[in-house]
Amino acid sequence: MTEDEKKKIILQWREKDLQKCLYEKDFMSLAKSKIESWKNELVNVAVLGRTGVGKSRFINAIRDCQSEKESDYAPTGSTETTSTPKAYPHPRNKLLQLWDLPGIGTKNFPRKDYIRHEKIRFYSYDIYIIMASDRFTEDEVFFAEKLDESGKVFIFVRSRVDINLDGVDDMEAEVNKIRKDCEEIVKTSTVKSKDVYLISSKLVDHRYLDFPKLIERLVEKSSGLKKEAVMYSLQYNTKKMINGKAGALESRLVWTGLKAAFGAAILVPDLSLTVDYRSISSEMEFYRKTLGITDSDLQDLAKITGKTVDVLKHEYKLQTFDIFKITTKDVTELGMQFAPYLKHISMSEALESTVKSLPVISSALGFGISFATAYCFLRSNLHLMLEDARTMFDILLKETGSEILYIN
Ligand SMILES: Nc1nc2c(ncn2[C@@H]2O[C@H](COP(=O)(O)OP(=O)(O)OP(=O)(O)O)[C@@H](O)[C@H]2O)c(=O)[nH]1
Numbered sequence: 076m077t078e079d080e081k082k083k084i085i086l087q088w089r090e091k092d093l094q095k096c097l098y099e100k101d102f103m104s105l106a107k108s109k110i111e112s113w114k115n116e117l118v119n120v121a122v123l124g125r126t127g128v129g130k131s132r133f134i135n136a137i138r139d140c141q142s143e144k145e146s147d148y149a150p151t152g153s154t155e156t157t158s159t160p161k162a163y164p165h166p167r168n169k170l171l172q173l174w175d176l177p178g179i180g181t182k183n184f185p186r187k188d189y190i191r192h193e194k195i196r197f198y199s200y201d202i203y204i205i206m207a208s209d210r211f212t213e214d215e216v217f218f219a220e221k222l223d224e225s226g227k228v229f230i231f232v233r234s235r236v237d238i239n240l241d242g243v244d245d246m247e248a249e250v251n252k253i254r255k256d257c258e259e260i261v262k263t264s265t266v267k268s269k270d271v272y273l274i275s276s277k278l279v280d281h282r283y284l285d286f287p288k289l290i291e292r293l294v295e296k297s298s299g300l301k302k303e304a305v306m307y308s309l310q311y312n313t314k315k316m317i318n319g320k321a322g323a324l325e326s327r328l329v330w331t332g333l334k335a336a337f338g339a340a341i342l343v344p345d346l347s348l349t350v351d352y353r354s355i356s357s358e359m360e361f362y363r364k365t366l367g368i369t370d371s372d373l374q375d376l377a378k379i380t381g382k383t384v385d386v387l388k389h390e391y392k393l394q395t396f397d398i399f400k401i402t403t404k405d406v407t408e409l410g411m412q413f414a415p416y417l418k419h420i421s422m423s424e425a426l427e428s429t430v431k432s433l434p435v436i437s438s439a440l441g442f443g444i445s446f447a448t449a450y451c452f453l454r455s456n457l458h459l460m461l462e463d464a465r466t467m468f469d470i471l472l473k474e475t476g477s478e479i480l481y482i483n
Pocket residue numbers: 124125126127128129130131132133150151152153154155156157158176177178179234235236237238274275276277278
């Protein structure tokens with residue numbers, strides 16, 4: 076890092092944010108909740124549609140559950156298969172639940188009774204995927220309108236498109252034709268959200284289809300903590316997903332910095348220039364998993380592209396794979412590097428007195444330095460990790476043309 080870069084980082088140290096946080100009564104609980112609350116958020120995604128349209132197979136695809144032998148594989152089949160609603164928890168987050176609902180319009184679940192059917196609990200989900208494997212009909216539109224009326228969020232999905240594209244020369248033209256066909260009836264409806272996503276659960280990375288956009292849409296359509304839960308849990312990267320994660324992770328920086336500084340003040344009250352490096356280390360691990368830059372992600376990319384891990388690291392200048400095991404020394408050394416610049420920042424009197432009033436903190440400046448150290452350390456590493464995540468995505472795009480990367 077150049078001197079100028081260091082200076083830039085330190086000048087971006089947001090005293091205002093720090094001040095705002097410290098004025099909160101119980102700022103450590105607040106910091107913890109800002110960082111972790113999304114983990115307690117229940118998100119129910121319902122997959123709706125007539126029998127046989129591919130609901131169960133989609134639920135497997137989105138969780139990357141590929142084999143019938145896996146215990147949480149949603150059974151699929153060419154005859155009516157799902158006869159009672161069943162929740163499939165996401166492997167990365169058990170509270171993100173994909174609901175496999177029985178097909179609409181069967182003997183047991185006729186369309187006219189579907190909404191009122193006590194087993195279905197129709198209005199109890201957060202997001203709805205309304206799926207059809209052929210042209211959309213009045214059935215799908217009927218349910219969409221009901222959901223729209225009650226302010227529920229839904230997404231139209233046309234499934235099994237790979238079957239339509241089998242043996243077709245001009246796939247792009249065929250996809251456009253199917254899209255137009257699907258949108259025809261949807262356009263005549265009163266619903267606000269008229270986009271239809273064309274997918275294949277068999278080939279999620281099909282270059283003419285919309286699985287990547289559907290993943291992005293699921294995040295966009297969620298809000299608040301549920302949005303964080305969906306974004307951090309779905310194990311797919313697209314360009315937009317990486318950008319979204321970048322923003323979300325950046326906004327945690329001030330809280331994690333605070334947690335690390337305060338944690339250190341409790342652990343070693345007399346040492347001013349220190350941070351709780353366990354908080355830092357676990358945050359870095361979270362970045363790595365969220366951004367899809369773990370060792371196994373790199374191994375997978377090597378397999379997909381037919382290159383070795385070392386070639387990928389060097390040819391594409393990946394920067395963060397060998398720095399994962401950080402030590403207290405690394406963090407303190409960085410703190411030392413930033414220390415000279417910290418004197419350029421004047422801590423306001425108000426902030427100084429707030430910090431001084433905290434029981435375990437003996438030195439306001441020491442706490443400020445700890446905070447800045449943690450903040451800068453995380454910030455600079457996050458930026459490097461983001462570069463790696465983007466590079467890995469670009470490698471995939473360049474080598475395979477795919478716009479979606481499964482991450483571990
Ligand atoms: N080629 C291809 N086949 C698919 C796709 N999605 C589903 N199928 C097949 O279509 C059939 C029906 O899929 P399911 O996922 O069982 O359909 P469902 O909507 O859950 O059906 P019910 O449970 O009866 O309501 C199965 O044989 C699946 O393997 C796809 O994207 N591509």
